[in-house]
Amino acid sequence: MPRAMVTGGAGFIGSHLVDALVRRGDPVLIVDNLITGKRENVNPDADFEETDIRTPAAAELVRRFQPEIIFHHAAQMDVRKSVADPLYDADVNIRGLINLLEAGTEVGTRQVVFASSGGTVYGEADEVPTTESAPLRPESPYGVSKLSSEYYLGYYGRGKGLSCVSLRYGNVYGPRQDPHGEAGVVAIFTGLLLEGRRCKIFGDGEQTRDYVHVHDVVSANLAAMERGPEGAISLNVGTAMPTSVNTLHAMLADFAGGDPDVERAPAREGELQRSALDFSKAREVLGWRPEVQLCDGLRSYVEHMRAHRAPG
Ligand SMILES: NC(=O)c1ccc[n+]([C@@H]2O[C@H](COP(=O)([O-])OP(=O)(O)OC[C@H]3O[C@@H](n4cnc5c(N)ncnc54)[C@H](O)[C@@H]3O)[C@@H](O)[C@H]2O)c1
The missing domain is CATH 3.40.50.720 (NAD(P)-binding Rossmann-like Domain)
Structure with a gap:
């Protein structure tokens, strides 16, 4: 121990x-x-x-x-x-x-x-x-x-x-991620969608993340x-799977049942366009690989947030 x-x-x-x-x-x-x-x-x-x-x-x-x-x-x-x-x-x-x-x-x-x-x-x-x-x-x-x-x-x-x-x-992403302020996009979108509010996407939304x-x-x-x-x-x-912000929003809107439309805003200066991580070395050295599929992880995150939302 x-x-x-x-x-x-x-x-x-x-x-x-x-x-x-x-x-x-x-x-x-x-x-x-x-x-x-x-x-x-x-x-x-x-x-x-x-x-x-x-x-x-x-x-x-x-x-x-x-x-x-x-x-x-x-x-x-x-x-x-x-x-x-x-x-x-x-x-x-x-x-x-x-x-x-x-x-x-x-x-x-x-x-x-x-x-x-x-x-x-x-x-x-x-x-x-x-x-x-x-x-x-x-x-x-x-x-x-x-x-x-x-x-x-x-x-x-x-x-x-x-x-x-x-x-x-x-x-x-996952439970306890802070949906208020600067935190990750998954938490921010989920918070807004559950409140019935529209999400804002910067640029064309085709920028990808892992x-x-x-x-x-x-x-x-x-x-x-x-x-x-x-x-x-x-x-x-990481998962080696690039996912665009547009795709992420569509999946979360589907699970949260919120507003499927988005507000578009100008691209943010210096924002990365593409990011996804090859995990072969972690698999080789640590025997590690990701197990949670994105759709399962997002669905359970939305359910968790729905259950833990402040009333009103
Ligand atoms: N969340 C992500 O997607 C992500 C991605 C890549 C790397 N990371 C790294 O993972 C780590 C944890 O991130 P997180 O998302 O859990 O963020 P978080 O803000 O929830 O956790 C950071 C913690 O560090 C504490 N902290 C900050 N400054 C401190 C200080 N000077 N002394 C003592 N405590 C201090 C904060 O109070 C907080 O509890 C960070 O090092 C972050 O850079 C996070």
Whole structure:
């Protein structure tokens, strides 16, 4: 039963991972400052510290808890905010990571699993589905900070004997994703459709993304914990299936029974046109593959949201 620290464990993906670790019986410590995470997501059978990963207090928590493995999900993950305030983005995403890694290497942490982003480290890829050997051309400070974190993990993996697995997620969707504000398009569309409101699509709606269910993302984290190799490695966690925003909207409107029409708005500057992730390397190294079909995942997400909607 390895002691696991989960940063960002009050957030969307991190909280699902905590639930899975708790179910296995692993002792879990969540470190999260609740800037976007929610107290109600915190699993009551895990320890929880409301702490910022950049602080000496967070490093002290690592020294005290002595995790065998750190799952690092805490992040500044808003692309537009990273453009408006690149210093804050780098502070949280790069300095926060190094703070934990330095403390972890002091107390013998053996493994780090890092939530990277396949949608941003490649930029506009020449080939879709994209493999890990494709050129890395992040187009936002957020993408640069995720990629820099992977490079730091390369240094700690090779130089300090840690096993570091960077999982490059596609667009993750599922319960607890925040439908308000900047969160993923699946949550935003579903929220609007269930309220009987019309969705807005930027550009022609033919831009594609790789939508991967949070259940599959959690299983990739568990596989990385069990089968992550020595040294450092980066692996795509997606479905290899590009889905356009128009198709996604049509599927969600069908399941939610909402307004099938959309409001069209001008394309957003700098938005990627095509993104999908080849997962052959994760299959080979971790024995992982996605299991949730998009239509099943979306249908169950809509049902979940319908059941948990605030009345009125
Ligand atoms: N959701 C996606 O589609 C997606 C795609 C690719 C990568 N990721 C990565 O997965 C991770 C989790 O994303 P999510 O979608 O669950 O987002 P989320 O916002 O729900 O979770 C992030 C968590 O980190 C916490 N946090 C932020 N700054 C912190 C700080 N300085 N100190 C301590 N805690 C802090 C937040 O309170 C939140 O609970 C992030 O690293 C993100 O970059 C997500």
